[in-house]
Amino acid sequence: MKRLVPMWIAIIAGFVMLLSTFFPITESLGETVGEIFNVVAAIAFVLGAGSLAKVNLAKISRRDQGWGYAAITLICFTITLVVGLGKIGVPQSTQFPLLGWSGEKDAEGSIFGWIYEFALVPITSTMFALLAFYVASAAFRAFRAKNLEAILLLSTAFIVLLGRTFAGVVLTGWLPDWASGLRLENLSVYIMQVFNTAGNRAIIIGIALGVTATSLRILLGVDRSWMGSGD
Amino acid sequence: MSKFITILEGLDRRWIFLAMAISVAGPILFIGITGKTLPETPTPTARAVYKEIEALSPGTPVLISFDFDPASGGELTPMATSLVHQCAARGLRMVFIALWPLGPQLIDETIKRVILADYPNLKEGVDYVNLGFQSGNESVMKVMLTDFAKAFPITKNGVAVGDVVALKGIQRVDNFPLLITISAGYPGAKEWIQYVISSSGGKIKMVTGCTGVQTPGLYPYYPVQLNGLLGAIKGAAEYESLVNSSLAPKDSSAAVPAKYLEAQRRMGPQLGAHLLMIALIILGNIAFFAQRNSKVRATS
Amino acid sequence: MISSTLILCVISLDSSGASVVGLANTSITVAGSKADLRGKIPLNELGQEISAPPAAISISAEDVAWDAGGVIKVSWQPAAGTTSATKWIVERSEVLAAGQGAGQGAGQGPWTLVAEVPIAETNAVVSKLSPDASFFFRVTAVSPNGSSAVTTTKSAATGHWNFFIGAKLPLFCAILLVSACVIYFILAARRGRPMKVRRIAALEAITDAVGRATEMGRSILFVPGIQDMDNIQTVAGLTVLGNVSRTAAEYDAAIEVPTSRSLVMEAAREAVQASYLAAGRADAYNADAIRYITDEQFGFVAYVSGRMVREKPAACFYMGCFFAESLILAETGNSIGAIQIAGTAESSQLPFFVAACDYTLIGEEFMAASAYLSGEPDQIGSLKGQDVAKAIAAIIIILGVVLATGAAIAPQGAMPAALEWLKGVLGS
Numbered sequence: 001m002k003r004l005v006p007m008w009i010a011i012i013a014g015f016v017m018l019l020s021t022f023f024p025i026t027e028s029l030g031e032t033v034g035e036i037f038n039v040v041a042a043i044a045f046v047l048g049a050g051s052l053a054k055v056n057l058a059k060i061s062r063r064d065q066g067w068g069y070a071a072i073t074l075i076c077f078t079i080t081l082v083v084g085l086g087k088i089g090v091p092q093s094t095q096f097p098l099l100g101w102s103g104e105k106d107a108e109g110s111i112f113g114w115i116y117e118f119a120l121v122p123i124t125s126t127m128f129a130l131l132a133f134y135v136a137s138a139a140f141r142a143f144r145a146k147n148l149e150a151i152l153l154l155s156t157a158f159i160v161l162l163g164r165t166f167a168g169v170v171l172t173g174w175l176p177d178w179a180s181g182l183r184l185e186n187l188s189v190y191i192m193q194v195f196n197t198a199g200n201r202a203i204i205i206g207i208a209l210g211v212t213a214t215s216l217r218i219l220l221g222v223d224r225s226w227m228g229s230g231d
Numbered sequence: 232m233s234k235f236i237t238i239l240e241g242l243d244r245r246w247i248f249l250a251m252a253i254s255v256a257g258p259i260l261f262i263g264i265t266g267k268t269l270p271e272t273p274t275p276t277a278r279a280v281y282k283e284i285e286a287l288s289p290g291t292p293v294l295i296s297f298d299f300d301p302a303s304g305g306e307l308t309p310m311a312t313s314l315v316h317q318c319a320a321r322g323l324r325m326v327f328i329a330l331w332p333l334g335p336q337l338i339d340e341t342i343k344r345v346i347l348a349d350y351p352n353l354k355e356g357v358d359y360v361n362l363g364f365q366s367g368n369e370s371v372m373k374v375m376l377t378d379f380a381k382a383f384p385i386t387k388n389g390v391a392v393g394d395v396v397a398l399k400g401i402q403r404v405d406n407f408p409l410l411i412t413i414s415a416g417y418p419g420a421k422e423w424i425q426y427v428i429s430s431s432g433g434k435i436k437m438v439t440g441c442t443g444v445q446t447p448g449l450y451p452y453y454p455v456q457l458n459g460l461l462g463a464i465k466g467a468a469e470y471e472s473l474v475n476s477s478l479a480p481k482d483s484s485a486a487v488p489a490k491y492l493e494a495q496r497r498m499g500p501q502l503g504a505h506l507l508m509i510a511l512i513i514l515g516n517i518a519f520f521a522q523r524n525s526k527v528r529a530t531s
Numbered sequence: 532m533i534s535s536t537l538i539l540c541v542i543s544l545d546s547s548g549a550s551v552v553g554l555a556n557t558s559i560t561v562a563g564s565k566a567d568l569r570g571k572i573p574l575n576e577l578g579q580e581i582s583a584p585p586a587a588i589s590i591s592a593e594d595v596a597w598d599a600g601g602v603i604k605v606s607w608q609p610a611a612g613t614t615s616a617t618k619w620i621v622e623r624s625e626v627l628a629a630g631q632g633a634g635q636g637a638g639q640g641p642w643t644l645v646a647e648v649p650i651a652e653t654n655a656v657v658s659k660l661s662p663d664a665s666f667f668f669r670v671t672a673v674s675p676n677g678s679s680a681v682t683t684t685k686s687a688a689t690g691h692w693n694f695f696i697g698a699k700l701p702l703f704c705a706i707l708l709v710s711a712c713v714i715y716f717i718l719a720a721r722r723g724r725p726m727k728v729r730r731i732a733a734l735e736a737i738t739d740a741v742g743r744a745t746e747m748g749r750s751i752l753f754v755p756g757i758q759d760m761d762n763i764q765t766v767a768g769l770t771v772l773g774n775v776s777r778t779a780a781e782y783d784a785a786i787e788v789p790t791s792r793s794l795v796m797e798a799a800r801e802a803v804q805a806s807y808l809a810a811g812r813a814d815a816y817n818a819d820a821i822r823y824i825t826d827e828q829f830g831f832v833a834y835v836s837g838r839m840v841r842e843k844p845a846a847c848f849y850m851g852c853f854f855a856e857s858l859i860l861a862e863t864g865n866s867i868g869a870i871q872i873a874g875t876a877e878s879s880q881l882p883f884f885v886a887a888c889d890y891t892l893i894g895e896e897f898m899a900a901s902a903y904l905s906g907e908p909d910q911i912g913s914l915k916g917q918d919v920a921k922a923i924a925a926i927i928i929i930l931g932v933v934l935a936t937g938a939a940i941a942p943q944g945a946m947p948a949a950l951e952w953l954k955g956v957l958g959s
Binding site: 023 | 598599600692693694695696699702703706709710713714717759760761763766767769770773774790792793794796797798801802805819822823824825827828829830832833841855858859861862865876878881883886887893894895897898899901902904905907909910913914916917920921924
Binding site: 030165 | 247255270
């Protein structure tokens with residue numbers, strides 16, 4: 001029973017979404033299913049926040065290794081939640097001056113806006129920027145000319161890396177117009193548009209069929225392993 | 232030589248990180264001090280973005296979706312600036328939306344940077360409007376296909392969309408002849424193509440600016456479903472140079488403000504990083520071949 | 532003969548000193564038909580219009596067939612020649628009972644703006660109308676100099692409701708075809724037809740990876756992507772998690788699952804608990820090992836990377852939908868010497884996983900993982916059905932390439948017609 005009900009919810013919701021694409025009569029039903037998902041996901045956030053609090057509080061009370069980080073997590077979480085929900089420091093909305101709390105939570109001058117601009121933006125940008133470092137170390141380790149395919153991959157990488165910068169113009173900009181197709185910047189566009197696109201299309205078609213078959217297995221109840229083992 | 236190979240084989244990744252930091256920081260400092268940028272030759276995909284926007288007559292509504300967050304802002308903000316710059320100069324009616332929760336703030340920042348600073352005659356709610364964020368990813372797109380006001384019932388400032396002059400005549404997403412998306416992942420350009428462009432029966436054209444990682448995945452859609460594509464900083468720099476050259480006053484030699492050169496300024500660090508990558512790949516292969524040769528020798 | 536005319540020209544000077552001509556007329560009827568105003572409108576020395584643009588010559592409205600109703604396509608014929616007008620304004624009015632709507636035209640009520648379209652367009656699809664209700668439509672050309680006369684439909688049009696959205700028929704048929712292939716082979720497998728599936732190294736390596744973690748006395752890290760349960764990749768990731776956690780339960784290895792969505796945390800807990808139960812190790816299940824971190828992409832990555840560096844798990848699994856974080860996670864895993872197995876259908880992230888992980892499930896392999904791991908004949912059968920659908924797609928692609936090439940070589944032959952037919956069938 002514990003698994004039968006979710007399975008049937010998944011099957012019914014799945015078929016409703018599928019049919020709503022083609023049959024106008026089920027269109028609003030499809031939208032309703034989408035809205036229900038959003039509501040359930042929003043409610044589930046309480047469970048997520050609860051789990052976060054529980055795990056970190058337990059860590060602090062047990063004085064586990066690194067419990068200080070858990071304390072920082074909880075303090076930051078609480079501060080952001082309070083200033084966001086309480087709209088602390090938010091100026092009153094000019095649109096609805098008579099209504100309390102009508103200003104935007106992230107309006108200029110608010111604490112939430114400050115956290116966004118001076119804490120969240122730099123931190124997330126820093127994490128994203130780490131990619132440049134990891135790409136370099138991965139390239140150093142992984143791009144080895146082990147066989148013919150790897151040599152082709154390497155040569156392509158060189159053309160695209162150079163073609164996407166001014167180095168390409170400097171190295172091959174002297175080529176006459178009739179041979180302009182061989183300039184690195186044009187070669188890199190050609191590689192991206194022809195070879196890369198062909199390969200990507202093949203992968204996309206394979207994925208699309210894989211998604212269809214997987215969805216069908218779930219909708220028909222053949223595959224139940226997403227709820228646990230398939231027994 | 233063998234000592235050098237030994238060092239290469241056991242190279243700590245932190246040295247690579249340091250080299251990357253230097254090769255990026257060097258050009259940043261150089262460009263920051265001298266203000267010089269590298270010249271750009273626009274490729275057809277960037278030209279297509281420029282042409283699609285230029286083809287619209289003043290007053291035409293365009294939907295601009297900010298589907299990214301500050302994390303990818305370094306890569307996408309310069310193209311967002313240029314796109315809004317061209318739309319504002321062209322006098323298009325700009326309707327901003329975001330399918331990422333942190334998008335509305337980025338919209339506000341772009342409005343402040345471009346429209347409020349350089350086009351003060353444009354009125355909020357008339358010439359442009361920020362409709363804020365709506366959760367639901369593809370389901371928001373699907374709702375927009377049948378009822379735009381249902382997907383975005385109020386503006387970011389809480390005004391009902393029915394009262395917004397900028398949205399006059401907009402019932403469904405296909406009332407916008409052009410959709411501009413700035414995309415960092417999911418939901419993003421791919422979902423717009425799959426759910427909106429493919430369902431609109433060719434009524435809407437779409438141009439997109441996306442992160443470098445997404446670019447290869449979007450080429451298959453160009454030029455049929457996707458009419459123009461700006462791939463990463465390179466695409467942004469090409470497009471930025473096109474916009475700047477078309478908007479530069481003919482009779483003045485005034486310098487272009489730094490905010491309209493952000494993408495071209497970032498091509499310097501990109502050059503440094505790419506050259507380092509090539510050097511690292513070559514060094515990695517030297518170590519690989521040296522190791523293989525020594526193994527062959529040991530076996531024989 | 533001009534039967535009824537009311538033309539009011541207002542000539543004034545605007546702030547820049549240019550002359551502005553406003554043309555306010557309700558309608559001009561010349562010998563019973565709409566007149567083309569071009570040639571009669573004052574032009575400046577450059578030959579540009581300085582008064583209102585000409586009206587549309589004719590207008591018609593018709594129901595859009597095979598749709599959800601309430602949608603009417605309004606088409607009009609613009610006056611010949613170029614115009615300074617920038618857009619068309621389309622308005623609608625409800626059909627009123629006889630005697631009402633005075634001053635608006637017989638049976639026509641107040642007019643409501645329904646669409647604004649660029650001047651180059653000659654039609655507009657008006658939606659959101661009440662299904663099965665009738666409406667009149669009219670268009671006006673608008674230029675900076677003023678608006679044209681209106682052109683109104685002669686009769687009311689109704690947007691009828693239909694059972695099926697016709698434009699999506701090719702997609703519907705494609706889904707039916709693929710589904711039929713998959714279902715046929717599922718049934719065939721159930722009837723005992725032998726099904727063979729090629730060996731997928733990444734999935735074979737799961738047991739080894741879990742075994743290694745047990746030997747080393749370290750944990751297993753499983754990341755089910757960063758998207759919610761409405762993403763099929765997350766669901767596919769959880770099916771693999773069910774299998775990995777069952778193996779982990781059998782080997783008595785600790786498994787840790789950080790999630791970036793609360794709903795995924797709940798679903799993952801259900802999956803892992805069921806697996807521990809199935810392995811007879813319900814007592815070893817620890818719900819707190821499956822925990823929510825944050826929805827914020829890079830906040831999540833920071834936590835997982837930090838955790839990896841501190842705890843040094845022996846095996847890392849990345850199965851689901853990943854974006855920029857793929858390389859950060861896989862490179863960190865590589866630096867701590869973990870066995871890494873990844874699976875995603877995000878084609879842009881596949882190169883990073885291939886470069887940094889020991890094994891990678893590429894796209895459809897990832898989607899097939901659950902069926903492969905289950906070993907159940909009917910699930911394996913679905914993979915066979917998927918292959919047949921792929922073969923059909925390949926045949927259509929080859930046919931399209933041959934026809935398109937033929938049409939380019941011989942534009943006069945039968946090839947172009949055949950190509951158009953194929954495009955029509957495929958709905959493109």
